[in-house]
Amino acid sequence: MTLIIDPNRPIYLQIMEEIKKRAVRGHYPPGSQLPSVREMAQEMGVNPNTIARVYTELEREGFVFTRRGQGSYITDNARRIEREREILTEAAVKRFVEEISALDLQNSHRQELIEMITKNLTHKENKS
Amino acid sequence: MLVEARDVAKKYPGKWALDGVTFSADQGKVLGVLGENGAGKSTLFRIISGITRPTRGTVAIAGMPVSLETRKIVAYLPDINPFYEWMRVMEQMEFLASFYPEWDMNKTSELLAFLDVSPNDRIGELSRGQQAKLKMVYAFSWPSRLVLMDEPLGGIDPPTRKKVISTLFHEFRYGEQGIFICTHLVSEVEEFIEDVLYMKKGKIVLSDQADLLREKKGKSLTGIFEEIAEGRMRDEG
Numbered sequence: 001m002t003l004i005i006d007p008n009r010p011i012y013l014q015i016m017e018e019i020k021k022r023a024v025r026g027h028y029p030p031g032s033q034l035p036s037v038r039e040m041a042q043e044m045g046v047n048p049n050t051i052a053r054v055y056t057e058l059e060r061e062g063f064v065f066t067r068r069g070q071g072s073y074i075t076d077n078a079r080r081i082e083r084e085r086e087i088l089t090e091a092a093v094k095r096f097v098e099e100i101s102a103l104d105l106q107n108s109h110r111q112e113l114i115e116m117i118t119k120n121l122t123h124k125e126n127k128s
Numbered sequence: 129m130l131v132e133a134r135d136v137a138k139k140y141p142g143k144w145a146l147d148g149v150t151f152s153a154d155q156g157k158v159l160g161v162l163g164e165n166g167a168g169k170s171t172l173f174r175i176i177s178g179i180t181r182p183t184r185g186t187v188a189i190a191g192m193p194v195s196l197e198t199r200k201i202v203a204y205l206p207d208i209n210p211f212y213e214w215m216r217v218m219e220q221m222e223f224l225a226s227f228y229p230e231w232d233m234n235k236t237s238e239l240l241a242f243l244d245v246s247p248n249d250r251i252g253e254l255s256r257g258q259q260a261k262l263k264m265v266y267a268f269s270w271p272s273r274l275v276l277m278d279e280p281l282g283g284i285d286p287p288t289r290k291k292v293i294s295t296l297f298h299e300f301r302y303g304e305q306g307i308f309i310c311t312h313l314v315s316e317v318e319e320f321i322e323d324v325l326y327m328k329k330g331k332i333v334l335s336d337q338a339d340l341l342r343e344k345k346g347k348s349l350t351g352i353f354e355e356i357a358e359g360r361m362r363d364e365g
Binding site (some may be wrong): 005007008009010011012013037038041042045046047048049050 | 300303338351
């Protein structure tokens with residue numbers, strides 16, 4: 001899956017989110033080594049200097065650590081990754097609520113909405 | 129510091145093509161120089177490359193004033209075809225290689241093959257797209273400290289453009305090489321540009337990190353370009 005970059009938002013932030021999502025999904029397990037700056041740049045289709053910045057920022061956030069001369073690794077703290085899942089989920093819910101608010105749903109629609117979400121989630125789970 | 133330009137100005141008969149440009153670029157950065165036709169981008173590149181002398185001001189590359197010495201570390205890809213039309217592709221590359229001790233002929237062959245340019249074709253018979261590809265072969269066959277690309281995507285079809293851009297991404301010597309790129313096709317290189325200089329009528333009107341500008345304005349580099357071209361921007365720069 002290639003990342004589609006929105007040129008209206010800072011690119012390094014989008015890459016940071018993508019790496020966090022991959023870690024949350026288990027694509028990058030706790031303690032696993034991340035691709036080199038060059039490889040990641042080619043994979044994401046961005047400048048290697050941007051990736052270098054992303055790794056530095058992720059390290060500052062404690063999500064990634066660096067072994068001197070060996071590269072960057074995802075934190076081996078599973079709880080830290082779990083916390084990121086919560087943060088990402090909350091952000092996604094906020095976006096969803098933002099969008100749904102534009103439809104001016106009444107309180108009476110709320111139950112319907114929750115059912116719809118549950119149905120969609122089940123459908124998605126069955127497919128994957 | 130890789131490039132330091134101070135108060136650079138260039139007067140052509142009746143017109144200042146550049147009117148006091150000051151900026152610096154760090155080692156290993158990719159700088160987008162954006163602006164409309166006549167903004168002074170090409171003149172700036174010609175001065176940095178050493179082909180044109182400024183009327184006023186100075187440019188230093190890796191601490192050296194622009195001279196024959198700096199020409200040994202700068203790869204300049206002009207808007208026009210810089211090669212000899214009567215030469216065959218490989219002859220031209222070998223000829224260029226004789227100027228640069230660190231030129232890597234294996235790299236040349238590899239790039240020609242990847243970009244699908246025949247070594248035996250005569251330069252004068254190459255399409256505009258093939259010539260654009262050949263410029264990339266020149267740029268990345270040797271370890272220059274700075275590559276100046278003036279409209280590397282101009283007048284070439286989308287598939288060729290894609291190939292040229294992918295060469296740029298693959299061959300860019302991360303950490304060792306700076307690239308200055310000027311183009312109208314900003315959207316094609318949004319993901320590649322780190323720092324940006326917007327020029328208008330011979331002056332720099334805005335310069336910053338690309339991601340910082342996106343953050344501040346909630347717009348792409350293309351969007352900001354349009355804003356500047358339409359003159360909707362004030363009090364910044």
